[in-house]
Amino acid sequence: MEYKWTIRLFAGLNERLDASSVELNTQHSTLTVAALKKLLIEQFPSHQHLIHLCFVACNQTYATDDDTINHTDELALLPPVSGGEESAPEPSTQTPEDALPLYWLTDQPISVEDVTRRVITPDHGASIAFVGTTREWTAGQRTVRLEYEAYAPMAVRTMEQIGEEIAARWNGAQCAIAHRTGIVDVADISVVIAVSSPHRDECYEASRYAIERLKQIVPIWKKEIWEDGSEWKGHQTGPWNPLADQVQP
Structure with a gap:
C-alpha cells in the first residue's frame, strides 16, 4: 500500500520548484524527518543544498531530524526565515475573549x-x-x-x-x-x-x-x-x- 505525503513550500522554495506544495508516495505511513528530507532530495537533487538547510514543521511546530511524522500530519518545508492574501488577525491566547489580539x-x-x-x-x-x-x-x-x-x-x-x-x-x-x-x-x-x-x-x-x-x-x-x-x-x-x-x- 502506498501513502501520499503532502509538504507545503514557502518563499524561495516554491519559486524554485514552481509549486506551493509537493507530493511524495511511499510505502511508509510514518517517517523520520531526516528520512523525509532524504526522499525530497532524491526527488529534487538540484536543490539538495537548500533542502538540507530547511527545517520541517509538523502540525505548525518545528521538528527535529529524529522526530517521527505521519503522512496525515500538516507538513511544511521551511527555508531560513527573514531577519517577515490578507491575513485576518489570528486568535491569541489572551483573555477576555473580546480583547484585541496581541x-x-x-x-x-x-x-x-x-x-x-x-x-x-x-x-x-x-x-x-x-x-x-x-x-x-x-x-x-x-x-x-x-x-x-x-x-x-x-x-x-x-x-x-x-x-x-x-x-x-x-x-x-x-x-x-x-x-x-x-x-x-x-x-x-x-x-x-x-x-x-x-x-x-x-x-x-x-x-x-x-x-x-x-x-x-x-x-x-x-x-x-x-x-x-x-x-x-x-x-x-x-x-x-x-x-x-x-x-x-
Missing part, C-alpha cells in the same frame, strides 16, 4: 500607536515600540520594495511563544507584535514590536530579545526587489536553527 499578520499599514496601546497597563511604567522599516540602500544596492510571505498560523503561534517567553523572563512584561505580509515599499513599516514592563531596564532588554527571537523562529520570509533583480533573504547572522536555545538579551 499577535497578528496584515497586508495593511501598521499603526505604531495601535500596537503600543495593546501593551500599556496600569502596573507598567515603561513601554517601548520597535519599528522595522524598509531600507532603501544596503551594501551599495538600491532596494525598490520588499515582499513578505508567512506561514500564517505558525507565524502567529511562534509570535505568541515569544510573548510567553518574555513574560516569564521579565516578571510579567507584556508584548505585542504586528507584521506585514505582501508588498512593503521603501520607508514603510514592516514590523512593530511593543513591549511594556514595570521598569525601563527590563523593557529595553525584552524589546531587543523580541526582535532577535522573531528572526530566529517566526516563519516569515523577505524578498528584496532591487532595480536589477531580486533575492529571498533568510537569517543572516549565522546558521539558522529555530530549535536552538532562547537568545540572550
